[in-house]
Amino acid sequence: MIEINELKPTDLEPAVELFRRTIPEAFREEGLAALTAEIQQEIEGKRRMLQDALFNERSPIRFLVARMGANLVGMISIGPCNDDIVRCTGGRLKIIPELGSLYVLREYQGQGIASALIKAMANSLADRGIESFCLDSGYRNAQVKWLRKFGQPYSTVQDYWGQGLAHMVWHCEVAHYLS
Template sequence: MSRIDLLSITPLAPEDIPSVSNVFRITIKDAFEREGLGHLQDDLRQEIEAKNRMAQDSLYPQNTAVYFWVARAGGTIVGTISYSPCGEDVRKCTDNRLAAVGELGSLYVLPEYQGKGVGSALIEEVMNFLMKRGIPEFCLDSGYKRAQARWLRKFGAPYAAVHDYWGPDSVHMVWLCSVSDLEDSNA
């Protein structure tokens, strides 16, 4: 793994929207294809549109509780992350037990930058944001097998795992994480 030099993370700005939209298009399509879901074109399109709406909404903090950051390598946006109120999938998978917990989401890194510390740097940025605000925990979820393998290594066993959530042989996992545990593991 080669870490990226000159990586910067900043809040999303209006002029970032076209680049962020491109990151969503590339990374979500890549995830669907690697998961064997490339044939689900309507679902793919809906996922990209939902992420684009969330990014746009975050530009108007008076109307939303969504926060969005971008990672740049050499001036090019290569990744995204968000923090927002708990989403519908988390609420469903936990019978609303985590409804009051904020969710880390929209963690997407361009394929050629994956495995180089971009995702970890984005997560660290959100942890700093949460620590400054005294928020002790967050949740995250995933139905992608590749992402689940990473989250299992980073965060341990999930809080909930719902089998056949997206169809036969699919598992949707939800993690509940303590900010202080992650801070301690990064020390």
């Protein structure tokens, strides 16, 4: 049974631990395991986002967490769109909120947790009157998943991360992902 809730202060360390486990796996799957400094930067950046979401009442970032029993097994965020999205779309999506930080522990993948998190976030956005969101990915493995889930991207920039490495941006209607 999947339970999805807003991030709370007691979730901080389990959420950071989830990032410590999932981010290196994502880099490894892309053949980027040697980029240890970048992996640590990514984890620390996520820690700062979590802290901002929890302890800065003016933060535009919100997280939802998924639990199975007592275990925090996945999470998702929504916040302002990142600079890559702005660059890759010529600024056309700069005011659209970005769905991000979607991670599920490997041993819990394939059980519908990511889909449940996306639906829960879509419901939260709809409750606030937000009609669309965007997301992006430069990870080839994630791009395959997002193509299945979200269809063709709004924008694809070839060689964005280097020769043969594209960056994709999706613009999605909230209504398509409500539960």
